[in-house]
Amino acid sequence: MLDLTQIYVFVLAGFVGYQVITRVPPLLHTPLMAATNAISGISLVGSLVVAGSGNSRLATVLGVVAVTCAMANVVGGFLITDRMLKMFRRADQPK
Amino acid sequence: MSRDVVTELTYLAASVLFIIALRSLTKPDKARRGIQQAMVGMLLAVIGTLLKQEIIDYQWVGVGLVIGSVIGYPLGMFVPMTAMPQRIAFSHMFGALAATLVGIVEYTHAIDSGEGLTEFRMGALGFEVLFGALTVTGSFIAFGKLQGFITGRPVTYPGQNLGNAVLFGSAVVAFVWLMIDPTQSTVFWVMAALAFMIGVLLVVPIGGADMPVVISLMNSYAGLAASATGFAIDNTLLIIAGALDGASGFILSIVMSKAMNRSFANVLFGAFGTGSAPTSSRTVEGLTVKEVTVEDAALRLAYAGLVIFVPGYGMAVSQAQHQVREVADLIEANGGEVRYAIHPVAGRMPGHMNVLLAEANIAYDKLYDLEDINPTFERADAAVVIGANDVVNPAARTDESSPIYGMPILDVDRAKSVIVLKRSMATGFAGIENDLFHADNTWMLFGDAKTTLTKLVAEMKAV
Numbered sequence: 001m002l003d004l005t006q007i008y009v010f011v012l013a014g015f016v017g018y019q020v021i022t023r024v025p026p027l028l029h030t031p032l033m034a035a036t037n038a039i040s041g042i043s044l045v046g047s048l049v050v051a052g053s054g055n056s057r058l059a060t061v062l063g064v065v066a067v068t069c070a071m072a073n074v075v076g077g078f079l080i081t082d083r084m085l086k087m088f089r090r091a092d093q094p095k
Numbered sequence: 096m097s098r099d100v101v102t103e104l105t106y107l108a109a110s111v112l113f114i115i116a117l118r119s120l121t122k123p124d125k126a127r128r129g130i131q132q133a134m135v136g137m138l139l140a141v142i143g144t145l146l147k148q149e150i151i152d153y154q155w156v157g158v159g160l161v162i163g164s165v166i167g168y169p170l171g172m173f174v175p176m177t178a179m180p181q182r183i184a185f186s187h188m189f190g191a192l193a194a195t196l197v198g199i200v201e202y203t204h205a206i207d208s209g210e211g212l213t214e215f216r217m218g219a220l221g222f223e224v225l226f227g228a229l230t231v232t233g234s235f236i237a238f239g240k241l242q243g244f245i246t247g248r249p250v251t252y253p254g255q256n257l258g259n260a261v262l263f264g265s266a267v268v269a270f271v272w273l274m275i276d277p278t279q280s281t282v283f284w285v286m287a288a289l290a291f292m293i294g295v296l297l298v299v300p301i302g303g304a305d306m307p308v309v310i311s312l313m314n315s316y317a318g319l320a321a322s323a324t325g326f327a328i329d330n331t332l333l334i335i336a337g338a339l340d341g342a343s344g345f346i347l348s349i350v351m352s353k354a355m356n357r358s359f360a361n362v363l364f365g366a367f368g369t370g371s372a373p374t375s376s377r378t379v380e381g382l383t384v385k386e387v388t389v390e391d392a393a394l395r396l397a398y399a400g401l402v403i404f405v406p407g408y409g410m411a412v413s414q415a416q417h418q419v420r421e422v423a424d425l426i427e428a429n430g431g432e433v434r435y436a437i438h439p440v441a442g443r444m445p446g447h448m449n450v451l452l453a454e455a456n457i458a459y460d461k462l463y464d465l466e467d468i469n470p471t472f473e474r475a476d477a478a479v480v481i482g483a484n485d486v487v488n489p490a491a492r493t494d495e496s497s498p499i500y501g502m503p504i505l506d507v508d509r510a511k512s513v514i515v516l517k518r519s520m521a522t523g524f525a526g527i528e529n530d531l532f533h534a535d536n537t538w539m540l541f542g543d544a545k546t547t548l549t550k551l552v553a554e555m556k557a558v
Binding site for chain 2: 003006009010011013014016017018020021022023024025026027028029031032034035036037038039040041042043044045046048049050051052053054055058059060062063065066067068069070071072073074075077078079080081082084085086087088090091093
């Protein structure tokens with residue numbers, strides 16, 4: 001039996017994403033990309049399970065590599081997004 | 096409350112926080128706080144995952160988390176803003192690699208343990224590995240082109256499109272085969288290998304100036320791969336985060352392709368910039384170029400009422416954003432007004448110029464998008480073009496035979512005077528002559544942008 005719940009979630013999340021992100025001004029397109037990069041580091045939750053469930057040596061090795069990649073994206077992605085956003089200021093705002 | 100419920104609740108919280116974070120990016124003054132909320136969401140999700148009963152070995156998990164943080168910290172803190180496009184391409188590679196590896200492990204585990212795979216799950220794993228693998232190598236090539244260790248010129252050879260189509264067709268056949276019989280692990284490895292190859296071949300023919308589209312597309316693919324992972328391992332948070340990421344990349348791809356006057360289908364199938372060097376029917380013989388000295392340019396700018404700066408990739412290459420601000424400060428000190436006109440595809444990624452100008456401490460309310468600034472050029476006393484070319488080429492408006500005809504451009508030529516900072520008379524990426532450089536109201540200032548602007552600052556101070 002095909003479980004359609006996942007498809008619902010995917011379609012609705014995509015729709016919400018579309019609605020929200022079309023309103024992001026071009027000014028912030030680079031931070032947007034850096035932020036989605038960090039968020040896509042959420043594959044960490046999949047990698048953690050693979051690395052930690054001790055199925056086989058191959059699974060553990062590939063899992064640890066996956067955790068490393070995803071974690072690098074999470075840490076690096078959030079830091080760089082914040083670093084960028086910190087630079088954007090209006091004329092009337094003090095530095 | 097069982098542990099599973101706690102895990103699921105952290106996932107729910109993370110999903111909501113991610114959406115709030117993206118929403119906050121619609122307002123520059125709220126954005127930072129929003130991203131901090133996303134960080135909290137991520138932390139919750141990781142803690143929730145570590146509570147899962149499947150995880151029995153924390154040692155290796157810890158090793159991965161520590162190495163990842165050690166790699167991630169410099170990627171976040173020390174990469175200069177000018178290197179942002181390659182930095183982003185690089186992390187698309189990381190994200191896609193994580194998804195691909197999870198897919199490979201899930202597949203081998205299901206087959207080796209004799210657990211088997213439903214059609215649905217095989218389909219999800221197939222998408223995961225296909226999208227993931229082609230994004231890994233595609234992003235790597237994009238990274239190489241942006242970093243400069245792979246030629247930024249389009250690489251083409253005869254039969255390229257046909258060859259790519261055959262490879263792509265083979266990958267699809269392998270995918271369908273696996274859906275019918277998931278136990279064929281050889282077919283699985285062949286499919287993965289094909290996807291890795293397709294990623295390389297898809298990006299190799301694409302030139303530097305088309306990178307904004309490629310990067311956006313890879314952003315989208317990396318998201319879709321993450322979403323497919325969620326389908327495969329039945330994880331709702333992954334599905335949601337991947338869908339958000341996919342939607343974002345998709346929107347940016349559309350924005351970028353519109354700004355280059357290319358159809359979206361053209362973008363999706365990577366048929367852009369295939370390198371058959373565009374030839375304009377027009378020649379430049381007999382046209383003259385007027386040069387201006389730094390002294391004259393300084394005078395012109397010092398007494399200008401409204402000056403519009405038009406930055407392009409040349410500004411990024413020469414890292415001249417701080418000098419641009421110094422010139423702007425001097426104009427403003429003399430009572431003039433300064434604005435910045437940003438073309439959507441100026442630079443090598445979406446929003447590239449905005450970040451560089453923000454880094455130089457230029458207030459974002461002085462940065463204008465294409466539609467907002469174009470009516471203003473008429474009343475500008477001077478437009479200063481810094482290392483931009485195709486995005487200010489009036490041929491896009493007037494010359495139907497031009498390859499860029501129809502592309503929205505910045506109407507720089509309508510300003511009372513135009514000063515173009517440029518290294519040489521070489522054509523832009525598209526290889527098209529630019530009439531702007533020969534116009535009566537245009538003066539050229541040859542040389543490296545940073546050096547020229549530094550001299551300009553000195554001259555203006557002396558005026």
